Amino acid sequence: MRTLHTLILPFALTLICLIFSCTDSGENNGLPQFIQVGEPSRSYDNVDQRLWIYFERFEAAAAARNINADLEDFGVTGSIETNPGHNAPGACSENTNNTLHHVSLRQDFWVDASVTEREIIVFHELGHCFLGRGHVNLALPDGTCASLMRSGGNVCIDNYFVQTRDFYLDELFGT
Numbered sequence: 001m002r003t004l005h006t007l008i009l010p011f012a013l014t015l016i017c018l019i020f021s022c023t024d025s026g027e028n029n030g031l032p033q034f035i036q037v038g039e040p041s042r043s044y045d046n047v048d049q050r051l052w053i054y055f056e057r058f059e060a061a062a063a064a065r066n067i068n069a070d071l072e073d074f075g076v077t078g079s080i081e082t083n084p085g086h087n088a089p090g091a092c093s094e095n096t097n098n099t100l101h102h103v104s105l106r107q108d109f110w111v112d113a114s115v116t117e118r119e120i121i122v123f124h125e126l127g128h129c130f131l132g133r134g135h136v137n138l139a140l141p142d143g144t145c146a147s148l149m150r151s152g153g154n155v156c157i158d159n160y161f162v163q164t165r166d167f168y169l170d171e172l173f174g175t
């Protein structure tokens with residue numbers, strides 16, 4: 001009978017899940033949910049195709065906060081390069097007459113980065129290049145970062161997940 005139980009139990013759980021529409025999203029288990037990969041619905045001139053989804057998400061996050069963030073209209077460009085001319089994982093290059101707003105990411109960082117890490121760094125660089133923000137190296141009482149605008153190093157613990165995303169985007173856009 002033991003063999004029969006081991007066969008029946010998973011089947012029974014599957015059946016219960018079918019009835020109650022179980023998902024594996026983990027929404028109720030308290031674990032952090034990672035930012036998911038996505039497909040862009042539009043293109044951006046002079047921006048590496050791999051960055052489009054994050055540019056689009058940035059604009060959507062701004063719009064959700066009643067901020068108009070038309071990155072293409074503003075002239076933001078973006079690249080992922082083997083030799084971007086800096087040692088940081090990402091950088092925002094601007095000029096004094098406000099005609100250059102270029103986000104450049106290091107190829108070796110990008111290929112190893114998770115979707116969450118990619119969203120953090122693109123939003124961080126757009127924080128510089130579009131929002132004109134500087135670094136905010138503050139930690140919350142639990143040691144986690146107070147802002148996506150933290151600089152590199154170990155100033156705080158990254159805590160950017162689906163559940164905390166709105167908190168960080170509110171801070172990023174100043175809302």
Ligand SMILES: [Zn+2]
Binds near residue numbers: 135149151
């Ligand atoms: Zn920075």
